[in-house]
Amino acid sequence: MSIINNALSGSLAAQVALNATSQNVANVMTPGYTRQGALLASIKPANSGLSAGNGVAVSALTRFADSYKSQQMWRAASGLGQYNVAQPYLTQLEQVMGDETSGLNSGLDAFFSALNAASVDPTSSPLRQQVITTGEALAQRFNSLNQVLSNQRASVQQQRTAAVGQINTLSMDVAALNKQIAAARATGVNASGLIDERDLKIDSLADLVGVQVVDQNDGTRSVSLRSGQPLVVGALAATLGVASLANGSQVMSLSFARESFKLPGSGLGGQLGGLEELERGVLVPTMQSVTDMAGQMATAFNTQLTAGYAMNGSPGTPLFIFDASSVTGMLRVDPSVVGQDLGFSSDASLPGDSANLKMLIAVQQAPLTLASLGTVSLGDAATQLVGKLGMVSQQNQTSLKTAQTVRSQSEDSWASTSGVNQDEEAMNLVQYQQMYKSNMKVIAVANELFDATLSMLG
Template identity: 65%
Template sequence: MSIIQNALSGSLAAQAALNTASQNIANVMTPGYTRQGVLLVAAKPSQAGSMGAGDGVKVPALQRFSDGYKSLQLWNAASELGQRESVQPYLGQLEQVMGDEASSLNAGLDQFFGALNAASVEPTSSPLRRQIVTAADALAQRFNSLHQVLSNQRASIYQQRLASVAQINTLSVDIAALNREISATRASGLNPSGLMDERDQKIDALAGQVGIQVVEQADGSRNVLLRSGQPLVVGNAASTIVAQGQPDGTQKLVLSFASESFTLATDRLGGPLGGLQDFEQRVLGPLVASVREMAEAISTRFNDQLAAGYAMDGSAGAPLFSFDASAADGLLQVDTSLSADALGFSADPAQPGNSDNLLELIELRQQPVTLSSLGDVLLRDAYTQLVGKIGTDSQQNQTALKTAQTVRNQAEESWKSTSGVNSDEEAINLMQYQQMYQANMKVIAVANQLFDSTLAMLA
């Protein structure tokens, strides 16, 4: 009977292997599916003595071909790619808008100072003076348009951050629920591979939103932490992240887990959440401040210099610009109804045709201004350097984005080399396990013949 038992165990093992191969082939195109295989172990002989060859073969468990290191590399690559992808549209828009002649501040400054230079030839000309007011208004509108673009970007970032936070919270809850299911499935003796695949996909999606660390637990669950150590998922419990608006217009991220709350550091978030935070703090915020500082410097310096001169009637020069960073209709305004004769171009109230103060106004372009993103720079060079900085930031991010995409692609191929289904390999497995099954059935047939022959001899 030991021959039949051995062959029966072999045929059952071959059936398990064929069933596993068929499952792999059925899921050859299923995203995130991890291939499985049978773990075959020779059964120890139960008969005493040297003649006990063994009791066949056992299949103690199915083997899930998963490499924790390769999965971690895949998730890290997803975080880096998400971080670079999230900010490139904003950098590209800034590069295009700021470099466009139709919206360039440099073009507006050129037109404004060109009007000043033209008026210096004939300071008493009303049309030339009026042209200065018109050019000043056009310059102010360029500042306001650019400032509006930057404000729209900040509003878009806030909405995108809220959406990312909501997705992180949802994925954390899903992963915690899958942890509970996997632990219960393993405890009941069932195969949790499908649930583990689903959880890995959720973790990959989570890594696409924020940088994470993953810690495997003995019961099959996985704890998921932020790079800074705060928990997103611990066992079957999930945390919640909230983006709180601040008085200065920024947002603060607060993570709540159990009865504890943590304010998240912004320097190690990773993923789109970290990319948006980094872009806002390192690029957008300083750029907004620099545009405001340029507008304020132009308004203050020109108004002060005009006030030091005299209008056509000998009175003190009237202000040309008005600056208000909080104004709903734009941070820089020009009163287009201002009389052109009220501009204080003369340094002598008794000489309306004097242009000394006008020349001082022209020289303001050569004076330095202090900008948050550049430091001290000449007014004439400020915008060019701002555009150059944005171009450099965009180019660096594009290069990093290409690298991140390559790393992600390589990580996916590396993961597939271990966990992905290979149709050719599974076809070979089918043939081998089919032969294994047929051979064991042949052994059973031989054993039956021997048994029948033995009975015939005893009859």
């Protein structure tokens, strides 16, 4: 009977819908889960005549997914990863360079204060020795800062190498899931769980590097870098590589199939982009400025010292030893120099003269040419370095807060379409339960009519 067939199709459809709803409720706390629903369609009458139809069918299980919102979320992940990865480095460097006990500012002030104190009595051995002592402390501050910068650059390069390894792993995972999804769709199997897993992999990938994602007709997704180089095409994944150069920098390349691409040094996005901007835009220029500052100060001071005369009337001895190739010993005080060797006098016959000492004090205002600042005085160089770093750190913090807000909003937008709403699912449970019970009631009524008909015929 058509009544029974209609009711049976309704009860089966209700079961499928209830199963989808139960799956949604079970995964209400599952990260990245996209809710599903049964798409119902009325079955038209097969024959002409007075027939309302042949029941209902579940035409498909639909995923409540919005590709645009997913793309928004992945773009937000790239921005957040870019600013988030740089901030710990900037904060540490800002604290080190601005600290009173380890910063260059206080070291320079102490050194030139010792020179000023010596000008009161240029023949005083303790005051001369104090100049050497504060010079050693200043050199140590330069070396310590250079060590911090060098360690940060090494850490950045290690983190870049680790990120590249993660990108390669995630790319292979996405390619493998593409293959499984295409196969599932070809055989009519619900691939929603596989698609959710793939989306989570792409989201993790977007945190590491900016990506572009394109949906294909077979259900696969092609993933490429912002600059166009492919990461994943169908079931094929590219391989990123990192190579170190003789100058201490790194270059990245991408290999796909039989092609190899050299990656650009900027615009990568994600953590790779943040690390690249941090190294090239902050660490390398700051390291060069600190090196230039130490070298030019040492040259200017030593030159002026050798223009004067020591206590015994001999020419002044250079105080500083500069070695740009050394990280921990870039600037040192010559251990053989003693206070009596300092050329404070401008006249070999007048050991108490302080004319050359005044010229040494004036070195504090001597112009320096630094990579990241241009031409500045020695006394202002450290202050401007700290100020510039603080400005970069503040800008990054502001961008990070904005990126966090954008990411949060994109997640909320995605959840409004794809996330499980417990209240909505509770209503669905009641509605589909009622649908199932109603169809079972129809079957019961149909059975009663059938039995009554048989009784009449009997």
